[in-house]
Amino acid sequence: MARDLIDLHIHVGGAVAPHVLWSIAHQQGFKLPFKDYWEFCDVITAKPSRVKSLEDYLGILHTWTEKIQSSPAAIERSVYEIIGKEYRGSRVTQIELRFNPMKRNLGGERDLDHIIHAAIRGMDRACLEYDCRAGLIFCLDREFDPRLNGILVDKAIKYRSRGVIGIDLAGTEKSAVELRPQEVDRYREMYDRAREAGLGTTVHTGETHGTGAEGVAAVVEKLRPDRIGHGIRAVNDERVMALLAKAGTVLELCPTSNLVTRAVSGWDELREVVRTLLDRGVKLTINTDGPYLLDTDMAREVAALLEERVMTEDEVDRAIAVAREASFLD
Ligand SMILES: [Zn+2]
Numbered sequence: 490m491a492r493d494l495i496d497l498h499i500h501v502g503g504a505v506a507p508h509v510l511w512s513i514a515h516q517q518g519f520k521l522p523f524k525d526y527w528e529f530c531d532v533i534t535a536k537p538s539r540v541k542s543l544e545d546y547l548g549i550l551h552t553w554t555e556k557i558q559s560s561p562a563a564i565e566r567s568v569y570e571i572i573g574k575e576y577r578g579s580r581v582t583q584i585e586l587r588f589n590p591m592k593r594n595l596g597g598e599r600d601l602d603h604i605i606h607a608a609i610r611g612m613d614r615a616c617l618e619y620d621c622r623a624g625l626i627f628c629l630d631r632e633f634d635p636r637l638n639g640i641l642v643d644k645a646i647k648y649r650s651r652g653v654i655g656i657d658l659a660g661t662e663k664s665a666v667e668l669r670p671q672e673v674d675r676y677r678e679m680y681d682r683a684r685e686a687g688l689g690t691t692v693h694t695g696e697t698h699g700t701g702a703e704g705v706a707a708v709v710e711k712l713r714p715d716r717i718g719h720g721i722r723a724v725n726d727e728r729v730m731a732l733l734a735k736a737g738t739v740l741e742l743c744p745t746s747n748l749v750t751r752a753v754s755g756w757d758e759l760r761e762v763v764r765t766l767l768d769r770g771v772k773l774t775i776n777t778d779g780p781y782l783l784d785t786d787m788a789r790e791v792a793a794l795l796e797e798r799v800m801t802e803d804e805v806d807r808a809i810a811v812a813r814e815a816s817f818l819d
Pocket of ligand 1: 498500693718778
């Protein structure tokens with residue numbers, strides 16, 4: 490029997506079907522420099538021929554998807570469509586959808602509260618139709634100045650009783666000062682404040698080879714997040730894996746994403762990473778990151794892990810149980 494699945498790590502920017510984005514763009518009179526729909530599809534999907542790194546992948550998001558999603562009507566429809574699609578396509582009955590509202594308001598041209606209310610409306614409509622549970626996570630950005638990230642935390646707290654369930658920290662670590670563990674301190678106060686307000690906390694870190702295990706250690710020790718987005722580079726250091734196991738920090742594993750962005754060289758390396766983490770008692774969950782951008786969905790993530798012998802059936806069930814426990818939804 491098919492499993493009911495749960496997705497804890499999925500970005501609004503990578504999860505809306507091309508035909509829906511195309512429709513939204515047209516509805517808003519958005520000027521698109523593409524010959525036709527097929528060229529558009531090609532550009533907004535992370536084709537292995539064009540995506541060689543995490544930076545290439547994020548570039549697609551920033552250039553097109555975020556812009557098209559930058560209005561109340563666009564974000565409402567995006568959130569609504571994602572939840573319905575995950576339910577219909579993969580029986581995802583619980584979903585935590587993340588995005589940065591400040592990357593959906595055209596640099597302040599649109600009102601942030603209108604964007605947030607619209608996202609909540611889209612979520613409520615989909616949950617009502619499909620009888621599933623959902624919550625929103627706001628992504629702070631490593632490239633934002635602290636004042637803007639602070640406002641995002643304020644907004645997450647303000648809308649906590651309306652369906653915003655947590656905060657995340659996203660953006661590339663490659664050139665970021667994040668590589669110096671002391672820079673993680675910049676987010677400490679924000680994470681403390683979010684936690685005290687009852688929000689869940691997660692951080693993107695330890696995704697690519699460049700970031701290393703020490704970045705993961707710094708995040709666990711200083712920000713004390715409930716979960717970590719990716720975090721797979723912890724395998725480089727026994728001390729860091731022990732730290733994760735002891736703290737009970739849950740890793741949000743995104744297999745296809747790691748393959749597409751070359752965070753791992755292939756299934757063999759991913760298998761090695763997952764086997765090592767499980768062996769050291771690190772808690773893992775299975776997630777999509779961006780189903781349309783990456784041409785995947787929850788059902789296919791699970792099937793691939795089984796097929797490539799990365800996890801057994803029991804381990805998949807365990808990962809789903811871990812996801813339920815680690816969910817920020819009450
Ligand atoms: Zn992510």
